Amino acid sequence: MYFQRNDLTNDQLVHLYQQLLWPRLIEEKMLVLLRQGRISKWFSGIGQEAISVGATLALQPDEWIMPLHRNLGVFTSRNMPLSKLFKQWQGAQDGYSKGRERSFHFGSPEHHICGMISHLGPQLAIADGVALAYKLREENKVSLTFTGDGGTSEGDFHEALNTAAVWDLPVIFIIENNGYGLSTPVNEQYRCSQLAERAKGYGMESIVIDGNNILQVYDTIKGVREYCIREQKPYLIECMTFRMRGHEEASGTKYVPKELFEEWAAKDPIANYEHWLMEQGVLAEETIRQVRESMRQQIEEELRIGFDSKPMVVKTEDELTDMYAPYAARYTLQEGREAYSVQREASRELRLIDAIKEGLHQSMKQHSNLILMGQDIAEYGGAFKITEGFVEEFGKKRVRNTPLCESAIVGAALGLSLEGFKSMMEMQFADFVTVGFNQIVNNLAKIHYRWGQNADVVVRMPTGGGVGAGPFHSQSNEAWFTHVPGLKVVYPSTPADAKGLLIAAINDPNPVLFFEHKALYRSISGPVPEAYYEVEIGKARHVRSGDDISIITYGSGVHWAEDYAASHPEISIDILDLRSLLPLDYDAIKAAVQRTGKVLLLHEDTLVGGLGGEISAWIAEHCFTYLDAPIMRCASLDTAVPFNLELEQNFLAKSRLEETIQKLLQY
Structure with a gap:
């Protein structure tokens, strides 16, 4: 040598x-x-x-x-x-x-x-x-x-x-x-x-x-x-x-x-x-x-x-707490009031997609260390045009087109966290997250528990069916991630929630998967405050009060439930919008059960392995004495999402909502 x-x-x-x-x-x-x-x-x-x-x-x-x-x-x-x-x-x-x-x-x-x-x-x-x-x-x-x-x-x-x-x-x-x-x-x-x-x-x-x-x-x-x-x-x-x-x-x-x-x-x-x-x-x-x-x-x-180490002292509370870096919402419009119901704040009607864009834009101004990454998000503005115009305002250093490599970009987002940056990665479609799955569930989710390092990363996930996009652009895969401690999973159904939850997700030092329903992007509008505000992650929204049945849902299911309630005034329907899927608002779930004693769990995801099964088990374990009927679930078929619109409508849970509600009422 x-x-x-x-x-x-x-x-x-x-x-x-x-x-x-x-x-x-x-x-x-x-x-x-x-x-x-x-x-x-x-x-x-x-x-x-x-x-x-x-x-x-x-x-x-x-x-x-x-x-x-x-x-x-x-x-x-x-x-x-x-x-x-x-x-x-x-x-x-x-x-x-x-x-x-x-x-x-x-x-x-x-x-x-x-x-x-x-x-x-x-x-x-x-x-x-x-x-x-x-x-x-x-x-x-x-x-x-x-x-x-x-x-x-x-x-x-x-x-x-x-x-x-x-x-x-x-x-x-x-x-x-x-x-x-x-x-x-x-x-x-x-x-x-x-x-x-x-x-x-x-x-x-x-x-x-x-x-x-x-x-x-x-x-x-x-x-x-x-x-x-x-x-x-x-x-x-x-x-x-x-x-x-x-x-x-x-x-x-x-x-x-x-x-x-x-x-x-x-x-x-x-x-x-x-x-x-x-x-x-x-x-x-x-x-x-x-x-x-x-x-x-x-x-x-x-x-x-x-x-010379002391014996292990096992504290379950510490184990649970250390899965996440601590964070408390700081930008609330008014204590105890939902962002979208504040009348004195300046607000205007926005579509869901515009509310997401505004929340992202305000976050870019709020955080000079926030980096956006994704396929085609710069000059092209992203597959759904949410970041259109951003590169002209914030520059290509902060609004970055990525190669076609989801795993590397999620990993790079974690690397940015090590140096104190925030990052948002846009999955072009939620379906494509499979090629970045390992980084999310094993690296992002576990790193704080393992050695106290935060993963200040938001992954935006355009999701859902109803647009005739077929098996690889329409999946509802949020339940994959609600099983992973260390992640936070949010799924807004209204423009006001979409903006506030996105700002909260970006402010939160923990990894957040932010699901956005593609069919709601341009079909749903609502009042959105102009202010920079957060909707607290982990808190559900009580949409409407009722006495006959409680529908616990999220995403497109909220609008299916509201439409059904509006067309059936003879039924007093209580609706709870979970909007945060991990962590779940168990207090709100319990209150929904107590209000009616009859519970319908509604989601666009397929039935087996869907979040409804977990919530049903929790209700049965913790709220059994309040129930007047079996808990029922209404979900999409256990098949891939079909391309043909007629087949897709039959696939979606909405097509079985009427029969499930009637079955629950008649019990």
């Missing part, structure tokens, strides 16, 4: 050595503790330390890094105390994630480290978002993210690199090519001779380096960092290395040929660097021995502190 010191002083060379050795000795100790049963699991990075350490030291301490589970050297090079790291690995309450996460699945804003999720690929897009924040602020910084050779087969790899290239983002992408994705060798993963060759397809520069040579890693990444800042472009680095242990210790290494271990043992990053330092007269053998012994003693002392 050839080492080139360039202009590094002896002190710098020694510092690199100490940083390189520290995670190796920690790992050796962890393997002993694993065998003793004192820790439960370990993902070893032995043999790969030079990449983590060299990359981290080549960056500034306040530049974000997105490591994976084999990058202990990132955490130690950012000077995270071993005692607290050890508490983390044990699942102790005083670790970095309060016992809620394992090994390296955690982050630390203080150390500018973003914790991974097990799906690996989503980390890459978060680096895009952080780099975008740096670029918007015109800061001379880069973000850096890791992936393995196996991870380059994921769609997230393609999406993140393509987005970084198209947006000219200062991101360093590092591939740790250790020859195996768990047990699958690289010849079963890809066909190019080097993964770095893929960079050409994205229009970015790349290089292949010896990932076991600490000086080459450090020097290369320092140079690449300067390039990314100067040129405002991304860069791909493939680091060739080898994993000397199993994917994790339980998996073993029987699938690896013995000669590969012998070959790579001779390329050990620490042994070779030590030998070179002694050859250069930088360190003597006795000094190395003393350094190792001192570190081992320090490890024992840190472990003594690490083992």
